Amino acid sequence: MLDHARHPRNRGGLELAEIVRRGRNPQCGDEIEVGIAVARQARGEVLASARFRGRGCAVCIASASIATDALCAMTRADAVRLTREMTRWFGAGGAAPSGISPALQALALVRDYPARLRCALLAWQALSEALDPDAVKPSTPG
């Protein structure tokens, strides 16, 4: 996670994105934009790219880096499912979504710091909106 914070992947280059969504947390001054591009392939719509830009704390940046890394090349349906499961898991706890990568599991560490939860969620929520503009925005603790 620290590595993602210091060397974030998929940062910048939102010019090519098809859908851009913004996430803000006035509590921390975090502001992030995520952008995705979708390609139609044999197996359905696939995320050709997922990138982000913005400023935030290490948790926020690492989470954005990990999230975009994880989603890239997934089908849209899988990506929607994963973002949903991850946001639920951050909030409610319980068992990790099955089959997630160690990087994703590392994000769970923030659950020990409720104050950081919203930082970790920011990119996921923005991505979730980008992927599925009809989804209800979940309310987050302040």
Place this chain on the structure above:
Amino acid sequence: MLDHARHPRNRGGLELAEIVRRGRNPQCGDEIEVGIAVARQARGEVLASARFRGRGCAVCIASASIATDALCAMTRADAVRLTREMTRWFGAGGAAPSGISPALQALALVRDYPARLRCALLAWQALSEALDPDAVKPSTPG
């Protein structure tokens, strides 16, 4: 004091009073009326009579009984002074007004029960208003 409560002096007979004032304490449902009659004598205005009627707890009744007893036959000036000193003494504590009777001193017992202070003060305040209608009504604890 108990004796004054069980056998109150100067109760009733307000028909002859020249000035009547009322005291109420909605907290206890106490309601008292005091009436005084003033006679002009060589040494100045003198309280020819001081009486009360009403209902209230033992402290309220005893205090009214003791107060009317004490004031009767005093000059108006002395009476004004005594009611002022007594009300101050109930509220603020400190040394007893000089030269007061044992019955008056007994009233100080209510200082141990702040909840009863207003009961003890009721008659004194009404008397004070009757004696000196211009006096400012002191505020009392609730």
Place this chain on the structure above:
Amino acid sequence: MRRQVQEDFPFLREAAGPLRYLDNAATTQKPLQVIEAFSRCYRAACAPVHRGLYPLAARATADYEAARRRLAQFIGAPRAEEVIFTRSATDSINLVACAWARRQLRPGDRVWVTRLEHHSNFLPWQKICRERGAELRIIELGRDGRPDFDAASELYGARTRLIAISQVSNVLGIVNPVQQVAGRARARGIAVLVDAAQAAAHERIDVGALDCDFLAFSAHKMYGPSGIGLLYAAAPRLAEMEPFIVGGGMVDEVGESESTWVPAPARFEAGSPDAAGAVGFAAAADYLDAIGVGALGAHVRALADRAMRCLSEISEVEIYGPSQEGQRAGIVSFNVKGLHPHDVAQVAGEEGVALRAGHHCCQPLMKHLGISGTVRASFAVYNDESDIEALCAAVRRARRLLLSE
């Protein structure tokens, strides 16, 4: 039951002189379990809630939110966010009046309360109704001395916005049919607030089953610390509430002339939370559940019935409220003819029997009964039959001492 809890209540040993504490409806004593939960918070190192990034602060936040979840569970609230910590029952009810009713009430709307209500569930409605041009209506007592909900015509009428009633009367011990009222109100879209101040310690509260909109009580009347209470607000009503007290901890973004708020419950908890109070509050819930609220209720009801029987044997004693047994929560109000209630309580107090006397913050009820006040004995887990004997002896003594005839 007293023997069972003897060790839990230090006041039983530490009080100077014999103490028959029968003023439990005003405030209860605290068991060691609560005192210790409480002082542990202060000894072990304090930290601010919701704002820290170091482990101690994370723990303070976790403890505070765990207390919220514990209390949500205690009252059967489906979601912890529906539990707002306040200073007291009074504070909770004012919050509903100012944050919800102020916005909801239109001129001509009606708010109903019963004749029995405590000032804390009466004055906020009087005030907000005046302010909004709404009408405060009173459910009067019927022949049997209970609020006559059926006689209150238009109670469920189209103009009614809110029915605010106590679950248990703090004077008469009457248990109101809150469940039934809530059910009928629900069907007509009328909001119901339950003042559970007197119910929290000795009656099971289940907002899920009750299906009420708001419910309020204080910790200090259920063996918990003073200075903290809670408001349950059902999610749909919560969404209708505006911020009331504003300040740190409840704002999301402060704008030039307008601001945005964080979600409930924090939205309604401006200022530094009382974390130790919340932990003590939850410890009180633990304590009650360990004994069993059902057993506690049965215990205080049995004592109240017994007190009623014994008092009624004293001549000139008049008892208010339901006269059948098993009908009242652990509260008995009475008067001795010819004696002012304050005097009875004072004589009893000097004998070590702690009774409350006066209007009990229920002047509307006193006016209705045509009296200035009552003497009240109210029971708790640590009381037993010997307290009732002492009570009756004290009443007899007051008669001897104060009645001249």
Place this chain on the structure above:
Amino acid sequence: MRRQVQEDFPFLREAAGPLRYLDNAATTQKPLQVIEAFSRCYRAACAPVHRGLYPLAARATADYEAARRRLAQFIGAPRAEEVIFTRSATDSINLVACAWARRQLRPGDRVWVTRLEHHSNFLPWQKICRERGAELRIIELGRDGRPDFDAASELYGARTRLIAISQVSNVLGIVNPVQQVAGRARARGIAVLVDAAQAAAHERIDVGALDCDFLAFSAHKMYGPSGIGLLYAAAPRLAEMEPFIVGGGMVDEVGESESTWVPAPARFEAGSPDAAGAVGFAAAADYLDAIGVGALGAHVRALADRAMRCLSEISEVEIYGPSQEGQRAGIVSFNVKGLHPHDVAQVAGEEGVALRAGHHCCQPLMKHLGISGTVRASFAVYNDESDIEALCAAVRRARRLLLSE
């Protein structure tokens, strides 16, 4: 000084692992003297305040009112009735906004605050000004980073009703010239509210000398319990205040549609008072006076100066607020270039150094500084130089860990 108080603070022994608690501006730790005053209230037998006629209740009332007198004396208030117990500084300020300003403000009137204010001394004014059509004006910071009272033209103008300013900034440690502002405002009949939340523990407060109208603070930031605070309101202002929270204990007579109130302070303290909290609050005042507020202030100021010196030796550290020594109360805010303040605080937290990071409930100030937040170290009686070494070591570690270059 730490050695002197070592025995007083159980958290120094009981905290798991080494703890450098430097979040004292958020909440302080509690000395045994306070914890014990507090739990004694609960062990010895509780009783309701203001309502009982038995000796225990009389004692509870006496203790509560003695606490009020003690705090009146602590802040130099001429009359104990001018001290109202509230839940917190936030609550106190809201009380002034709702009970006083709501009635006083006319459309076009002005309320002034500084750019530094805590949300709790900003949002209540924003809200009430909107509601009353009044204008909220901001005293901006000057070149030297302090509120420039002289540049705020019309601050003492005819339309100004109220100036609400903090005595000490919780972010920058700036001490505002409250005495001078109050003096000038007084001459023009303008009311002044002082938010003394950060001053109460370490600055002498003397409302008599200050001659302000209102002053607010919380117990929990001055070594006292959480859940209680106070409002000082000068008698003439008190007389202008309307009841706010209504309920038990503050009403004299409940009428059909209107009610009459008991005099202040009870008029503004609806609901069962937090007697144990008040006693703990007074014990905190005793504790401070025993050490001496002057000595305490000197101690935390010296630590802040030292922290400033040490931090400024770390490259890329930027310190906010006054840079001369002796100019700041015991609070230092800073940032490490390239690092988010949350991350610095979290790394420090894992090293046992408890720092606060974020906007500190001062978003208007953060906007002005153009930053999202700061890292803040704030000092108390139990801190010493070793804490500052630990602080600087933690900041260095955060740089090593998080800066990739």
